[in-house]
Amino acid sequence: MTGPRRIGQSVPEVAGKVLGKRGLAFGALITDWPSIVGHQLSLRTAPDKLSFPRGKREEATLHIRAMGAIALELQHLEPQIIERINSFFGYRAVAKIKLIHAALPSAPSPVVRPRALTMDEETGITAATATVEDEELRATLERFGRSLMARPKRAAR
Incomplete structure (x- = not known):
């Protein structure tokens, strides 16, 4: 036992185990999705998967869940969304977006x-x-x- 550690030192280790193959980039994308795409868009969309080309950690394809008419709006906003995501990460993490026409994960019901x-x-x-x-x-x-x-x-x- 080496003694107490700061929580910030343990987060990547724990998050890496939880997120598995998806990695820390996907975890950051999920937690900060509303600040990246805006509150209104985040209510109607959700990042589903981040697929990097084999052997690379940049120029990934981001799979986004969306239903109905919002998919058309996302197609028009694709360049801006990619720019915001890459600004968030500080490098060219995402090169393209693939839309998945599927229901969003349900929000927890209020207690x-x-x-x-x-x-x-x-x-x-x-x-x-x-x-x-x-x-x-x-x-x-x-x-x-x-x-x-x-x-x-x-x-x-």
């Missing part, structure tokens, strides 16, 4: 926090489970009742 129960709701749950003799079962039913009551109400369809 919905349960609402606090009113005193009447708490009393109702306690009253509904009062006749259950087994304490463990009663406690489980009360927790279940609270979780059901705390859910946000769904709109009528």
